[in-house]
Amino acid sequence: MSTLLNGRTTQWQRLLARNSWVLGVWLLLGALIVWYSTLIPVFGQFQIVSISKNSLPLIYLAIGQAIIVIAGGIDLSLGSLLLLGNVLAARFMDEQSLGVVFLVAVGVIVGLALLNGLTGYVISISGVPDIVVTLATSYIWSGLALWILPSPGGGTAPEMRWLFTGSPSGIGGGYGLPILMIVVPSLLVYFVSRHTRTGLSLYAIGSHPVAARLAGLNVRQAKIVSYAIGGAMAGLAGLATVAITGTGDPRFSVGATATLNSVAAIVLGGVALTGGEGSVLGVVATAVTLIMLNPILTAMGIDSNSAQVIQGVLIAGVMMFGGLAILLRERRS
Amino acid sequence: MSQSPAPTTAKNAKSIGLTFRLLAFLAAHPTLILLGVLAILVLVAGNIRPSYLTVAGLRTTLLQAAPLGILAASQTILMLTGGIDLSVTMIATGAAYVTANQSPNGAAVAILFGILVGLVAGSANGVGVAVFRVNPLIMTLAMSGILLGLFTAWTQTILQGSTQVGGLIKTVSAGAFWDNRIPYSVVVWAVLSLLLIWLLRRMGWGRLLYATGDNEVAVRLAGVRVWQVRISAYALAGVLGALAGILLAGRTGAVDLQLASTFLLPSVAAAVIGGTSIFGGVGGYAGTILGALILSVLNSILTFLNVGQAIQQVVYGLIVLALAWGYAGLTRRG
Numbered sequence: 001m002s003t004l005l006n007g008r009t010t011q012w013q014r015l016l017a018r019n020s021w022v023l024g025v026w027l028l029l030g031a032l033i034v035w036y037s038t039l040i041p042v043f044g045q046f047q048i049v050s051i052s053k054n055s056l057p058l059i060y061l062a063i064g065q066a067i068i069v070i071a072g073g074i075d076l077s078l079g080s081l082l083l084l085g086n087v088l089a090a091r092f093m094d095e096q097s098l099g100v101v102f103l104v105a106v107g108v109i110v111g112l113a114l115l116n117g118l119t120g121y122v123i124s125i126s127g128v129p130d131i132v133v134t135l136a137t138s139y140i141w142s143g144l145a146l147w148i149l150p151s152p153g154g155g156t157a158p159e160m161r162w163l164f165t166g167s168p169s170g171i172g173g174g175y176g177l178p179i180l181m182i183v184v185p186s187l188l189v190y191f192v193s194r195h196t197r198t199g200l201s202l203y204a205i206g207s208h209p210v211a212a213r214l215a216g217l218n219v220r221q222a223k224i225v226s227y228a229i230g231g232a233m234a235g236l237a238g239l240a241t242v243a244i245t246g247t248g249d250p251r252f253s254v255g256a257t258a259t260l261n262s263v264a265a266i267v268l269g270g271v272a273l274t275g276g277e278g279s280v281l282g283v284v285a286t287a288v289t290l291i292m293l294n295p296i297l298t299a300m301g302i303d304s305n306s307a308q309v310i311q312g313v314l315i316a317g318v319m320m321f322g323g324l325a326i327l328l329r330e331r332r333s
Numbered sequence: 334m335s336q337s338p339a340p341t342t343a344k345n346a347k348s349i350g351l352t353f354r355l356l357a358f359l360a361a362h363p364t365l366i367l368l369g370v371l372a373i374l375v376l377v378a379g380n381i382r383p384s385y386l387t388v389a390g391l392r393t394t395l396l397q398a399a400p401l402g403i404l405a406a407s408q409t410i411l412m413l414t415g416g417i418d419l420s421v422t423m424i425a426t427g428a429a430y431v432t433a434n435q436s437p438n439g440a441a442v443a444i445l446f447g448i449l450v451g452l453v454a455g456s457a458n459g460v461g462v463a464v465f466r467v468n469p470l471i472m473t474l475a476m477s478g479i480l481l482g483l484f485t486a487w488t489q490t491i492l493q494g495s496t497q498v499g500g501l502i503k504t505v506s507a508g509a510f511w512d513n514r515i516p517y518s519v520v521v522w523a524v525l526s527l528l529l530i531w532l533l534r535r536m537g538w539g540r541l542l543y544a545t546g547d548n549e550v551a552v553r554l555a556g557v558r559v560w561q562v563r564i565s566a567y568a569l570a571g572v573l574g575a576l577a578g579i580l581l582a583g584r585t586g587a588v589d590l591q592l593a594s595t596f597l598l599p600s601v602a603a604a605v606i607g608g609t610s611i612f613g614g615v616g617g618y619a620g621t622i623l624g625a626l627i628l629s630v631l632n633s634i635l636t637f638l639n640v641g642q643a644i645q646q647v648v649y650g651l652i653v654l655a656l657a658w659g660y661a662g663l664t665r666r667g
Contacts, residue, residue, distance in 0.1 A: 126658045129612065132605045135598055136654035143646025150643070252646075253594070260419070260474050267471050308482030316461055316475035323466035 021270035022282035062265035064233030071226035072206035072275035079259030080141035085238020090154025090248025116231025164243035207276025402625035405603035407570035415613030420477035422593035425578025436499035455571015459564030506583025546613025
């Protein structure tokens with residue numbers, strides 16, 4: 001560290017120091033993939049497709065959660081919004097022409113962005129903490145989802161399934177499209193968050209809202225934008241879910257699990273829950289890692305219950321490691 | 334018109350002053366608002382179904398409210414320190430299983446083992462949060478996953494067939510005395526409530542909870558070992574969660590892995606509606622009791638209306654939001 005602070009550093013060293021956590025989680029993911037490929041007899045197209053497409057919903061949800069948390073909030077309703085997007089798509093895309101399917105897809109993304117933007121507005125005018133408002137809206141959205149589709153069902157067009165899974169039937173297919181669907185939205189949100197005025201204002205209001213306001217930023221507007229981006233990503237996650245499973249599922253527990261996983265993914269990915277810190281790119285790696293743990297533990301011959309225990313221990317362990325590192329650094333200085 | 338402005342203005346000023354003083358009074362005593370909301374909801378419920386305003390009707394709500402209130406007590410204690418426990422419902426479920434497993438050895442032993450589950454899991458949460466500084470959301474979320482995995486596996490092995498708690502526990506959880514008027518579980522809840530309120534208001538430990546949530550650095554500089562305060566708070570929260578789980582197991586008669594899961598969000602909501610700040614340092618258990626009662630009455634109303642689960646969830650969310658909003662608006666003005 002000291003050499004880095006004493007002037008004479010190259011651009012690369014600075015880049016490394018700033019992004020060490022992001023780099024770390026990507027290296028971890030790479031190591032996991034290599035290890036997984038040695039665990040199973042055949043590692044090829046099928047495994048890559050299955051990992052990448054199954055990670056899609058969590059990746060989108062975690063990116064949305066990351067943006068909201070970076071802007072100083074937290075959204076416990078993202079999982080319920082995913083349900084809402086999922087059932088809207090499954091209900092209205094079923095046996096429709098391609099044009100209608102496209103319109104429904106756009107409608108889901110824009111609609112959920114508006115709905116969650118409204119949540120952001122309510123938070124900023126009411127003075128009620130984010131966690132409380134989104135706890136309440138999580139009931140509202142999942143209730144609406146249940147109202148739209150009372151029991152699992154519906155369907156979607158083969159083109160939708162092809163777009164997210166690389167195969168019109170959702171089975172098999174090439175890995176090009178699923179990976180593209182990971183890369184494009186991630187890079188897009190990353191670019192917006194790091195290289196546009198709006199994106200930087202999210203970091204500003206997350207790290208110090210008062211300072212941001214005094215510097216002339218519209219804090220309320222930035223808050224609403226962060227929630228709208230979160231809503232749009234939840235809509236995309238809902239579309240990915242209907243593409244992967246081929247149906248809509250309004251169960252509350254599905255949404256709750258998705259929300260909690262998204263929070264776990266962003267924290268492990270280096271986004272501080274206190275706001276203003278972290279990057280979307282690290283979050284993508286941890287989301288894939290969380291999804292990959294299951295097949296890896298299965299390949300190791302560990303049953304699903306023990307896998308759940310190990311996953312919990314790993315999450316707590318990684319965070320404890322991080323906490324310990326901070327503690328040691330404080331002691332030293 | 335221009336000749337008599339003075340009395341009108343004075344009258345206006347007087348009425349404005351009255352309104353303002355009323356608002357200020359309410360802001361200073363927010364529990365009165367909660368009592369008012371509770372009374373209105375009870376009357377609404379009675380209006381929809383007249384039989385609700387009888388001993389039997391109210392007893393049903395109280396039976397529902399007791400486990401929720403005790404789970405919300407866990408959240409209140411932790412929220413005062415700036416924490417939260419997302420594993421409390423899994424702790425409750427785990428404790429219920431262990432109690433059911435130990436029931437043949439007598440109620441006392443069974444309850445003791447159940448409480449032990451809460452103590453161990455809660456303390457582990459506390460160590461993670463206090464010593465290793467893991468964010469409470471993440472630590473308890475991980476704990477919840479660990480417990481779910483462990484107990485799912487154990488229900489097929491060492492806890493196999495442990496789905497019923499003993500007769501005495503059932504009586505205490507679901508029964509009532511004085512001509513079937515007052516449920517035993519409400520007595521348990523009332524005793525715990527008095528203890529908690531006394532602990533939070535009168536004991537040094539309770540005040541340390543508030544202080545820790547308000548300004549941890551100041552508390553540390555005052556010579557308090559903050560990690561001890563936190564670990565003990567999480568341990569107590571775990572024990573309370575275990576007690577709630579045992580009551581729930583006795584009330585529903587059977588234990589399963591989903592026993593308490595629907596109570597997680599309401600337990601947080603009850604504490605929040607009751608005026609405890611999720612950022613720590615502000616609140617108390619009296620408000621949480623009212624919050625738990627309000628949510629339980631609301632649940633009864635929605636059940637009476639028979640509108641279906643979808644509308645129930647939407648209305649539930651809207652009312653929780655409205656209550657929190659109104660509460661924040663009033664107390665902020667004051």
